[in-house]
Amino acid sequence: MQPEMQEGLVIRTTGSWYRVVPVTGTAVDCRLRGNYRLRGNKQTNPVAVGDRVMFEMGDDGTGVIHEVQDRRNYIVRRATKLSKQTHVIAANIDLLCIVATLGLPRTSTGFIDRLLVTAEAYHIPACIVFNKIDLMVDEELRAMQDELSSLYRSVGYPVLEVSALCGTGIDDIKELISGKTVLFSGHSGVGKSALLNALCPGLGLKVGQLSDWSLKGKHTTTFAEIFPVSPNTYLIDTPGIKEFGMVDFNPQELSHFFPEMRSVLHGCHFANCTHRHEPGCAVKQAVADGIIPEERYHNYLNIIEDTNP
Ligand SMILES: Nc1nc2c(ncn2[C@@H]2O[C@H](COP(=O)(O)OP(=O)(O)O)[C@@H](O)[C@H]2O)c(=O)[nH]1
Ligand SMILES: [Mg+2]
Numbered sequence: 395m396q397p398e399m400q401e402g403l404v405i406r407t408t409g410s411w412y413r414v415v416p417v418t419g420t421a422v423d424c425r426l427r428g429n430y431r432l433r434g435n436k437q438t439n440p441v442a443v444g445d446r447v448m449f450e451m452g453d454d455g456t457g458v459i460h461e462v463q464d465r466r467n468y469i470v471r472r473a474t475k476l477s478k479q480t481h482v483i484a485a486n487i488d489l490l491c492i493v494a495t496l497g498l499p500r501t502s503t504g505f506i507d508r509l510l511v512t513a514e515a516y517h518i519p520a521c522i523v524f525n526k527i528d529l530m531v532d533e534e535l536r537a538m539q540d541e542l543s544s545l546y547r548s549v550g551y552p553v554l555e556v557s558a559l560c561g562t563g564i565d566d567i568k569e570l571i572s573g574k575t576v577l578f579s580g581h582s583g584v585g586k587s588a589l590l591n592a593l594c595p596g597l598g599l600k601v602g603q604l605s606d607w608s609l610k611g612k613h614t615t616t617f618a619e620i621f622p623v624s625p626n627t628y629l630i631d632t633p634g635i636k637e638f639g640m641v642d643f644n645p646q647e648l649s650h651f652f653p654e655m656r657s658v659l660h661g662c663h664f665a666n667c668t669h670r671h672e673p674g675c676a677v678k679q680a681v682a683d684g685i686i687p688e689e690r691y692h693n694y695l696n697i698i699e700d701t702n703p
């Protein structure tokens with residue numbers, strides 16, 4: 395009799411072992427079928443967390459993965475800085491949740507915009523969660539927070555103001571992520587672990603610590619992990635997301651990843667306008683008219699500079 399093929403979700407990868415949660419039943423440690431062929435050789439890992447796979451159980455209680463289903467999307471980082479090979483961090487992501495803080499540490503809009511551009515390029519919906527809102531007590535800080543939150547709301551991204559410490563806004567995050575596979579990213583120290591613990595009390599992640607990953611440095615292969623919060627809702631905690639590769643794009647493409655530019659750029663005189671120095675530029679006009687926030691335009695120029703020197 396042929397062993398039965400089952401479908402499952404990959405929640406952890408360590409070396410050549412993959413932990414797979416079947417549609418029904420408990421997690422199974424699996425290996426990849428011996429003659430599994432990589433599609434192309436651009437990626438260093440054939441299976442990533444978030445992958446849906448078909449596997450069969452062996453007699454010893456471990457499984458064998460036969461097939462990795464097509465991915466809806468995935469994020470990569472380069473294996474090394476100059477390498478063409480990429481490492482898939484996670485697959486099939488429904489929402490990128492950028493965790494940011496106005497103070498301790500201060501997240502720059504440049505950093506937020508880079509992550510947003512990456513999400514747009516990968517076709518992953520994104521939202522911004524400002525944590526440590528309990529620290530925004532004095533009037534000046536409060537005003538800065540309001541300005542920042544309205545900046546991102548004005549260009550179309552959902553924004554939440556929360557406190558992992560006090561529990562403020564945690565229910566709003568729960569509502570936003572329900573039924574989704576959500577990738578949390580943000581600088582170390584913004585409170586990602588604290589937030590994940592608040593969302594999922596059983597998790598017991600260590601707070602106030604650098605992730606193992608950042609301590610071990612670049613050369614180890616520690617991977618993202620997926621935590622189930624409730625049936626159908628999964629959280630992905632990624633190691634140092636600054637490594638999260640900016641996708642390759644040419645200067646003409648970048649404005650398509652800024653929603654507020656996307657809606658005006660058809661008005662540019664030149665079809666291949668990069669919105670820097672070209673005459674008849676509708677984007678620059680929209681910045682001058684206050685329709686496109688100056689800060690976003692400034693960050694746009696910086697990203698172009700960095701990626702196309
Ligand atoms: N005041 C305040 N501190 C927080 C909050 N959330 C986390 N922290 C603190 O920020 C530090 C970093 O938190 P952690 O969750 O480890 O950040 P991570 O590096 O992003 O995982 C710890 O000292 C936490 O206690 C919050 O909502 N308010
Ligand atoms: Mg952490």
Ligand SMILES: [Zn+2]
Nearest residue numbers: 662667669675
């Ligand atoms: Zn233009």
